[in-house]
Amino acid sequence: MVGDFDRKWAQSRAGAADEQVDTRLNGTGTPAGPLAPGGPGSFGSTPAEKTAAANAIETELQSNTKTATEHADEATNTAVKGFEGWDTAPGLKKVADTWDKQVKVLMGRLGSEKSSLRGASGSVRAQ
Numbered sequence: 001m002v003g004d005f006d007r008k009w010a011q012s013r014a015g016a017a018d019e020q021v022d023t024r025l026n027g028t029g030t031p032a033g034p035l036a037p038g039g040p041g042s043f044g045s046t047p048a049e050k051t052a053a054a055n056a057i058e059t060e061l062q063s064n065t066k067t068a069t070e071h072a073d074e075a076t077n078t079a080v081k082g083f084e085g086w087d088t089a090p091g092l093k094k095v096a097d098t099w100d101k102q103v104k105v106l107m108g109r110l111g112s113e114k115s116s117l118r119g120a121s122g123s124v125r126a127q
Contacts, residue, residue: 054117062110069103 046054076096083089 057114
């Protein structure tokens with residue numbers, strides 16, 4: 001069985017060596033698709049769209065994430081108390097701590113994206 005695998009692996013490697021693969025890292029050819037969501041010639045979004053996206057992050061994503069996190073924390077804390085004295089309680093506590101760390105990273109990322117959008121909304125001018 002092992003010999004059969006080794007033989008097939010050697011054949012695959014030999015076949016791959018015969019194939020020529022060209023990669024162009026800094027080519028100037030035409031890309032296969034549009035460069036931005038707006039298509040060729042479009043930067044992708046206007047300052048107003050960037051501001052709207054930043055506002056959506058602030059009023060919807062950050063707010064809803066905070067609310068969901070508080071709800072999950074309350075439910076988990078109740079469960080931890082309910083399983084007090086069992087091995088499940090420390091496990092739930094560890095999960096809750098991991099969750100809190102992940103939420104903190106997410107909230108930081110959302111804040112960073114929001115700031116970047118707000119900064120970019122005024123820094124790029126259409127030509």
